[in-house]
Amino acid sequence: MNKRTFIKALGLTAGLSPMMALKSDVLAAQSPEDAKTILPMPLKKGDTVGLVSPSSASNDEILFQFAQETLEALGFKVLPGQHLTDRYGHLAGKDEARAGDINDMFANKEVKAIICIRGGSGAARILPLLDYKTIKKNPKPILGYSDITAIHNAIYAQTGLITFHGPNGTGSWNSFNVKQFEQMFFEEKLVKFENEQEKGDDLIVKKNRIQTITPGTAEGVIVGGNLTVLTGLAGSPYLPDFKHKILFLEDVGEDPYRIDRMMSTLMLMGALDEIKGFIFGQCSDCDPSGGYGSLTIWQILQDYIKPLGIPAYRGAMIGHVSKQFIVPIGAKVKMDAGLGVFEMTEKIFQS
CATH class of the missing domain: 3.50.30.60 (LD-carboxypeptidase A C-terminal domain-like)
Known part of the structure; x- marks a missing residue:
């Protein structure tokens, strides 16, 4: 991740966000003090998980295959986001498309969790476009790290939903990470x-x-x-x-x-x-x-x-x-x- 120039753009986006928030009733934000912690629904093998790309585009088609095979190896059915393979400059599609995939996955009752395929940059751009009311009504795990930090913190700040900072879909799924995933999500242990x-x-x-x-x-x-x-x-x-x-x-x-x-x-x-x-x-x-x-x-x-x-x-x-x-x-x-x-x-x- 090269963020030398990105932080300037990210800071600009964050600076504009409060003004953009005034234009949407889904961002009639509660303060964190008022937000009650919301627990996600549990996961089990055989569930359907959604695969989304909220940040940078993937530059190699086989990465999509790797991510899907990884999630299937964990025991899930995989539903790719409608715009998973889109590209718009360095981004994985236009802002509305990337936010739309996340909103659709939260709204879809068949989807039990959401996995971000990678980080990079650009997640902050879509924060005003996320449907926090729908997210709050359909609490489910969302997993990813790096640039996905923006999504985790926005969802927690706006809804109180617990999210998960951990391996992306195209990340390393070695025995350590797999064991920890299974302990947390399948066995529901206090890790x-x-x-x-x-x-x-x-x-x-x-x-x-x-x-x-x-x-x-x-x-x-x-x-x-x-x-x-x-x-x-x-x-x-x-x-x-x-x-x-x-x-x-x-x-x-x-x-x-x-x-x-x-x-x-x-x-x-x-x-x-x-x-x-x-x-x-x-x-x-x-x-x-x-x-x-x-x-x-x-x-x-x-x-x-x-x-x-x-x-x-x-x-x-x-x-x-x-x-x-x-x-x-x-x-x-x-x-x-x-x-x-x-x-x-x-x-x-x-x-």
Whole structure:
């Protein structure tokens, strides 16, 4: 994902969103404080799931086949969105088409869950076009990550529905991800998110290590996602209230100075003031690109998070990595920053 120029467009879209919202009664937004958490309906093998493409276009036709075969291997029937293979510039179709596929999947009683085929960019453009009334009346799981952060947070902010930050349809469906998916959706377990340790031939474990910023435990509703996309929603009605929440973040391909700038945005808008806990996942390919020097990601987190005095750690298996946690946005969790773990504390599906 190359977001160097995209964040400018995303920020512009988010800035326009409140004005656009006034034009549609489906966006007569309730504040997050008024939104009651809505649990999605459960899933089982044999159900029909909808496959949609809300962001960037896929540049290889076989990716559609891979996504469908993956979902079928998980035990589902697959209903492709009407505009799944559309293309409009770098986008997977025009805004109305991409939003329409999501709206149709929520309205379709035969569809029990929605899977996003990929991220990229462009999801923020369709947020004013989503039918939040229909989504609220037909609560079902929607899964994806990266640019899908915009959709997760908009749905949660507008409806209170729990959504799922995890592998896209064309993502990595290795044994770790499949097992976690089955535990969460089929077995309805209260999943404990603890990094897989891989020692290999080294004397000590180095891979998937966590770093504690501030030790301690915290309980609360978890929200967050991709840092670039999340900060692009600033000033819009599609960003949830972070008050008393546990915030998780991840990113990819961002120079540390841009991570610093986005963290300062969260600070200046007051989003960090009253969070109860903080989890930073992976910042893949976030090495400095040159210049006279660079802050490290660790220094940036020390500057912005350490002074808050809340339980916080870095290194969770969240983000642009092959093995990644499926995080239920809007669910209640308990975290232990010293151990580098968090776990669900309540059931997240309707009985």
